[in-house]
Amino acid sequence: xxxxxxxxxxxxxxxxxxxxxxxxxxxxxxxxxxxxxxxxxxxxxxxxxxxxxxxxxxxxxxxxxxxxxxxxxxxxxxxxxxxxxxxxxxxxxxxxxxxxxxxxxxxxxxx
Amino acid sequence: xxxxxxxxxxxxxxxxxxxxxxxxxxxxxxxxxxxxxxxxxxxxxxxxxxxxxxxxxxxxxxxxxxxxxxxxxxxxxxxxxxxxxxxxxxxxxxxxxxxxxxxxxxxxxxxxx
Numbered sequence: 001x002x003x004x005x006x007x008x009x010x011x012x013x014x015x016x017x018x019x020x021x022x023x024x025x026x027x028x029x030x031x032x033x034x035x036x037x038x039x040x041x042x043x044x045x046x047x048x049x050x051x052x053x054x055x056x057x058x059x060x061x062x063x064x065x066x067x068x069x070x071x072x073x074x075x076x077x078x079x080x081x082x083x084x085x086x087x088x089x090x091x092x093x094x095x096x097x098x099x100x101x102x103x104x105x106x107x108x109x110x111x
Numbered sequence: 112x113x114x115x116x117x118x119x120x121x122x123x124x125x126x127x128x129x130x131x132x133x134x135x136x137x138x139x140x141x142x143x144x145x146x147x148x149x150x151x152x153x154x155x156x157x158x159x160x161x162x163x164x165x166x167x168x169x170x171x172x173x174x175x176x177x178x179x180x181x182x183x184x185x186x187x188x189x190x191x192x193x194x195x196x197x198x199x200x201x202x203x204x205x206x207x208x209x210x211x212x213x214x215x216x217x218x219x220x221x222x223x224x
Contacts (some may be wrong), residue, residue: 013193
């Protein structure tokens, strides 16, 4: 079963614009990770944010985490056509080293 | 450092057959996890191995099994294949302790006819 939902399910923007994706989850977590997947290929790790962190940056990526609302957001600034992909959030909870994935957001960046 | 490798990349089998998939983690990583990805169910956790021991198991039938070798390489086996087993099977490697990223391989695309 999936931990939570991602919103929106699909997002289409113009190159240069910012893209924001949201993720909600259900249980307390140790950390939350964001991944990118291109056309049914493997997942590329983007960023990990721990439960005691509120914001993290990596290049054009900004991730926020609100544990009180059990939600996270991923912001991609100045998007490029190459950012077109599916984006997934995944949570790790308790002592189990397993990721529980959201349903994903399909991002399309138009040139 | 070389990334996670999975073999084979594509596989076609018929119902009732069995299949073995292989995963080589990043050097130094001791944890290997397996996930199944389908359009209907999304990404679902199968199991995780650390130092040759299964630490966690997802909610899959006993037809799905795995093992890990002393060099951390892992294999996953599916017996008595069903049409619904058609999926992308992904393995991920990590250090296995503390908060750390899981790095995924390219996946094995299994088609069951």
